[in-house]
Amino acid sequence: MKLLNKTVLVILVVMLPFGLTGGWLLYKLVDYAIISDVDEQLNRRMMHLKERRERMPDRPLESLGLDSDVEIRSAGPAFHQPPVYVSDFKRGRDGKKIKVRILKSSLTMLGKNYVVTLKQIYDQQQKLTWNISVIVVGTYWILLALTGIVILQISKGLWRPFYELLDRIREYRIDQPGHLNVPISSTAEFKELNHTLTAFTQYVTNQYISQRQFSENASHEIQTPLAIALGNLDTLMQSNNLHESDLRRVYQSKEALQRLSNLSQTLLLLTKIDNHQFVVNSQINVSAMLTEIVAMYKEFTSHQNLHFHTSIQTDIILEAHPYLMEILFANLIKNAVRHNLDGGSIYLSLTPSHLSIINTGQCLPFPADQLFDRFSKDPANQESTGLGLAIVKQIVSLHNMRIQYTYAGETSKHTFLVFFEQTLAVKSGNSEESLRKV
Amino acid sequence: MENQATQLLLIEDEKAFAVLLESYLQQHGNHVTTRYSLQGGIEQTLLKEFDCIIVDIGLPDGSGLELIRRVKSRRLTSSLIIISARNTLEDKIIGLDLGADDYLIKPFDLPELNARLKSVMRRRYAQQDAPLIFDKLVLYPATGQVKVDQRPLLLTQKEYELLFFFMTNPDQLLDKLTIAKQVWGYNMDLASNDILYTHMRNIRKKFVDAGCPEYIHTRYGLGYILTMA
Structure with a gap:
C-alpha cells in the first residue's frame, strides 16, 4: 500500500472512533442539558402550583389550571414522596409515542399533604438534540473527508520527486555508462536522499569499474607468467637429458597450465560480455556463418561416429556481434558433440525465428536449472571448463535472444532452442532485403 | 636467407620471458638482439635494419604499437610480429592494420612462434611459395x-x-x-x-x-x- 493511502487510512481509522464516540458524547451532553432544563421547568411548575394554591385558598383545587399533565392526589399526613424525575412516553393524539419528563413529589399545600405528578413534553427538544448531533457529526466527517482529499492531493505533489527518483533508479544500470540522474527537489528530505543516493551509486559504480578492471587486468597479467612457464616447459620437452617419465611430467604440467590459460581466457571473455564491451551492431548472415562452422565440426562428429543432420535456411540476417555469434554457435555444437553418445545423433536446424540443436546423450548429472551456471559441469569430463554454456547464455541475453533447454528422457535427447527476437531480414533470391519482424 | 642468420629484434619487458625467447630463437639459427623497453627498442631500430621485429604490446614505457607506427612511418622494411597478453580483437585489428605481419597471444607454444616466424620470413623474401x-x-x-x-x-x-x-x-x-x-x-x-x-x-x-x-x-x-x- 502506498504511503499516501496508508496515511489517509490511518487518519480515517484513528478518527472513526473519535467521530463515533464524539457524536455519542455530544448527543448525551446536549440531552443532559435539555433534561436538566426540563427538570428545572417541572420544579418551577411545582413551586408555582403551591404558590397559586396558597395565594388562592378559596378556589377549588381543580380550578388551578390543571390539565392532563398535572395529577394531584391526596396523601396521608405521614406520607412522604421525595421528588423523582423520570423519562417516559405518552401516547399523542395520533397514537404516536411522545417523550415526556415526569416529576413526582409529595407537596404540602395549606397544611394538607398531596402527591403531585407533573408531566412535561420534551419531544421537540429531543429531536433538536438529535438533529444538532447529526449535523455536528456530519460536518465533522465531511471536514475529515475534505482534509483527507486535500492531504492526498498535496502529498501527491510532494512525493512526485520521490517517484521520479524511483523511476531513475529503475532505469539505472551499474554496468552501463552514465550517472544516476536524480530529479531536482526543494524538499530537504528528498534533497538529502538524492545526495545520499548519488554518492552511493557513485561509490558502487567506482567499485564496480575497479572490480571490472581488476578481473580484466588479472586475466591479462596471468598470461605472461603462464607464457614463461609454458615456454620453459617447451624448452624442457626438447631436452635429451630427461628421462621419458620426466618428460611425461613436463607434458602433464604443460597440459595443466594450458587449461589454466584457457580458463582465464574464457573468464575474461565472460567478463567482457558482462561489461558490454561488445557492441551488437553488425548485420550478419548467420546462415553462412553456421554452415561454415558446421563444416568445421564435421571432422569431430564423423570421428565420433555421430550422425549430424543439418537443415539451415539460407540467407538469414541477424543484427549481432560476429565474434560472439561464432562463439555461440561453436559452443552449442561443441556441447552437442562432447556430451553425445558413441554413434549418436545431432539435429541442427536454423530458421528465421530460431536455432535448434538436439543431441542424444546421457541425462544431466546435475539439475537442469544449473545447466547455464558457471562451472557446472560433468565431473567425468576433464576437458570441459564448465563455462561454455554460461557464455552461450550471456551472448544470448546480450543479443536479446532467448534460450530454452529440455531433455526427453525416453529418447535421451537434449534440446537447445535459441529464439531470435528480431530477425532483420531473410534475403530473397535477388538478394533484395525485405525487412521482417518475427 | 638460408645461409645467413635472421636478424631479429626482440622487445619484451618480462626478463624471464625475454631470456627464454632469446635462447629459443638463437637455438633455431637466428641472431637475436633483445631490449626490455619501448625506448630501447626504438633506438635499436635507428641503429640497424632487422629482418624481423618481435614486439610486446604492453611495455612499461608505452605501447608496442607505437614502435610499429614509427617503423612504418620511416618506411623500414622489417617484418613485425606482435606478442601480447591482451587477447582483444581491437588490439589485433589495430596491430595488423598498422602493418604487423602476425599477432601471437600469450601464452603461445615456442614451436608455434617458430612456425609463424618462418612463415613471415618466407613471405618477406617472397619465398612463401618456395617448397x-x-x-x-x-x-x-x-x-x-x-x-x-x-x-x-x-x-x-x-x-x-x-x-x-x-x-x-x-x-x-x-x-x-x-x-x-x-x-x-x-x-x-x-x-x-x-x-x-x-x-x-x-x-x-x-x-x-x-x-x-x-x-x-x-x-x-x-x-x-x-x-x-
Whole structure:
C-alpha cells in the first residue's frame, strides 16, 4: 500500500472512533442539558402550583389550571414522596409515542399533604438534540473527508520527486555508462536522499569499474607468467637429458597450465560480455556463418561416429556481434558433440525465428536449472571448463535472444532452442532485403 | 636467407620471458638482439635494419604499437610480429592494420612462434611459395602438394596442415597439446588424443605406402617428432 493511502487510512481509522464516540458524547451532553432544563421547568411548575394554591385558598383545587399533565392526589399526613424525575412516553393524539419528563413529589399545600405528578413534553427538544448531533457529526466527517482529499492531493505533489527518483533508479544500470540522474527537489528530505543516493551509486559504480578492471587486468597479467612457464616447459620437452617419465611430467604440467590459460581466457571473455564491451551492431548472415562452422565440426562428429543432420535456411540476417555469434554457435555444437553418445545423433536446424540443436546423450548429472551456471559441469569430463554454456547464455541475453533447454528422457535427447527476437531480414533470391519482424 | 642468420629484434619487458625467447630463437639459427623497453627498442631500430621485429604490446614505457607506427612511418622494411597478453580483437585489428605481419597471444607454444616466424620470413623474401624440404619429403605451399622422391603423396587437408607444422619444426618434439592447438585452434579441447592419433597413423601409413622412410616418430604419451634419426 502506498504511503499516501496508508496515511489517509490511518487518519480515517484513528478518527472513526473519535467521530463515533464524539457524536455519542455530544448527543448525551446536549440531552443532559435539555433534561436538566426540563427538570428545572417541572420544579418551577411545582413551586408555582403551591404558590397559586396558597395565594388562592378559596378556589377549588381543580380550578388551578390543571390539565392532563398535572395529577394531584391526596396523601396521608405521614406520607412522604421525595421528588423523582423520570423519562417516559405518552401516547399523542395520533397514537404516536411522545417523550415526556415526569416529576413526582409529595407537596404540602395549606397544611394538607398531596402527591403531585407533573408531566412535561420534551419531544421537540429531543429531536433538536438529535438533529444538532447529526449535523455536528456530519460536518465533522465531511471536514475529515475534505482534509483527507486535500492531504492526498498535496502529498501527491510532494512525493512526485520521490517517484521520479524511483523511476531513475529503475532505469539505472551499474554496468552501463552514465550517472544516476536524480530529479531536482526543494524538499530537504528528498534533497538529502538524492545526495545520499548519488554518492552511493557513485561509490558502487567506482567499485564496480575497479572490480571490472581488476578481473580484466588479472586475466591479462596471468598470461605472461603462464607464457614463461609454458615456454620453459617447451624448452624442457626438447631436452635429451630427461628421462621419458620426466618428460611425461613436463607434458602433464604443460597440459595443466594450458587449461589454466584457457580458463582465464574464457573468464575474461565472460567478463567482457558482462561489461558490454561488445557492441551488437553488425548485420550478419548467420546462415553462412553456421554452415561454415558446421563444416568445421564435421571432422569431430564423423570421428565420433555421430550422425549430424543439418537443415539451415539460407540467407538469414541477424543484427549481432560476429565474434560472439561464432562463439555461440561453436559452443552449442561443441556441447552437442562432447556430451553425445558413441554413434549418436545431432539435429541442427536454423530458421528465421530460431536455432535448434538436439543431441542424444546421457541425462544431466546435475539439475537442469544449473545447466547455464558457471562451472557446472560433468565431473567425468576433464576437458570441459564448465563455462561454455554460461557464455552461450550471456551472448544470448546480450543479443536479446532467448534460450530454452529440455531433455526427453525416453529418447535421451537434449534440446537447445535459441529464439531470435528480431530477425532483420531473410534475403530473397535477388538478394533484395525485405525487412521482417518475427 | 638460408645461409645467413635472421636478424631479429626482440622487445619484451618480462626478463624471464625475454631470456627464454632469446635462447629459443638463437637455438633455431637466428641472431637475436633483445631490449626490455619501448625506448630501447626504438633506438635499436635507428641503429640497424632487422629482418624481423618481435614486439610486446604492453611495455612499461608505452605501447608496442607505437614502435610499429614509427617503423612504418620511416618506411623500414622489417617484418613485425606482435606478442601480447591482451587477447582483444581491437588490439589485433589495430596491430595488423598498422602493418604487423602476425599477432601471437600469450601464452603461445615456442614451436608455434617458430612456425609463424618462418612463415613471415618466407613471405618477406617472397619465398612463401618456395617448397619446404625434409630429406626426400617436399611440400609445395603454393599448390598444397606433397611429394616423396618426386612421387605425389595425397593428403587430406588436416594431414597437410599437420605435416606443414612438422616440416617447419623439424627435429623438435612436438607435444600433442601444441599440435592440437596449432591445427584445431579454438576446438583443441574437442580434438582428443584419439583424433590426432588417427591422423598421424594415416600420414605414416601414406608414408609407408609411398616408400618414404619413417620420418615421424611417436614419443609415447607425449607427442611426435619429425626426424631422420
